[in-house]
């Protein structure tokens with residue numbers, strides 16, 4: 001079994017990376033959840049200490065301000081999708097533009113957004129993926145206008161989940177085959193919604209539709225393989241899974257960045273190996289992201 005899939009089966013929820021199969025029946029879940037909660041509390045304290053060591057008080061304060069500012073922008077988009085309204089992406093574009101030109105430490109946003117409670121999880125994941133994409137794409141020296149579109153893609157990549165019943169998304173028990181099928185419709189739902197809005201770029205549409213594709217062709221919804229998956233989508237897929245694995249949630253034990261990167265590297269056929277190596281050195285060697 002692939003390592004990332006195995007991890008999510010073990011911790012009992014796979015919502016973030018779209019595996020969505022849950023804990024094995026031979027695990028004593030209640031007993032494990034007590035341990036997990038304790039681990040998560042320790043992880044929160046340790047993570048806050050690392051943030052304080054890594055970033056200046058100004059970086060942290062600015063990042064918290066940005067997170068607060070972005071919350072209504074992202075939640076409004078999800079609400080409009082849920083209510084079958086046609087949203088405008090103007091506020092989201094303005095937010096990304098402001099974020100990219102503010103000169104603030106974007107990595108601090110991703111670091112702070114790793115602490116996720118269940119109410120804010122979707123919003124913080126979207127924001128964190130967007131911030132990670134900005135940091136990663138800048139390290140890859142992509143042009144700023146392209147990075148803007150990739151960051152937009154990160155912000156809206158899971159917008160199709162607004163069409164999935166919350167009872168399924170938050171379910172802790174094993175999902176049925178039918179429920180897995182419903183959840184795996186979120187890339188296509190998001191794509192259909194976004195393509196009806198004028199001015200949405202190909203980068204944003206591609207990331208939304210294909211962020212669960214894998215290099216070896218075993219992803220969804222199309223089972224695209226190799227070169228058929230654009231570099232933009234490959235970048236987003238790495239940032240998406242990295243944030244999901246390193247996020248600290250009440251129901252799952254914290255995974256260190258070393259463990260997360262090892263797991264992603266071991267998941268042969270999932271990610272672009274060259275880009276994953278670049279991302280790993282960004283995280284490990286430059287300590288730009290954690």
Ligand SMILES: [Fe+2]
Pocket residue numbers: 016017018157158186211212
């Ligand atoms: Fe997704």
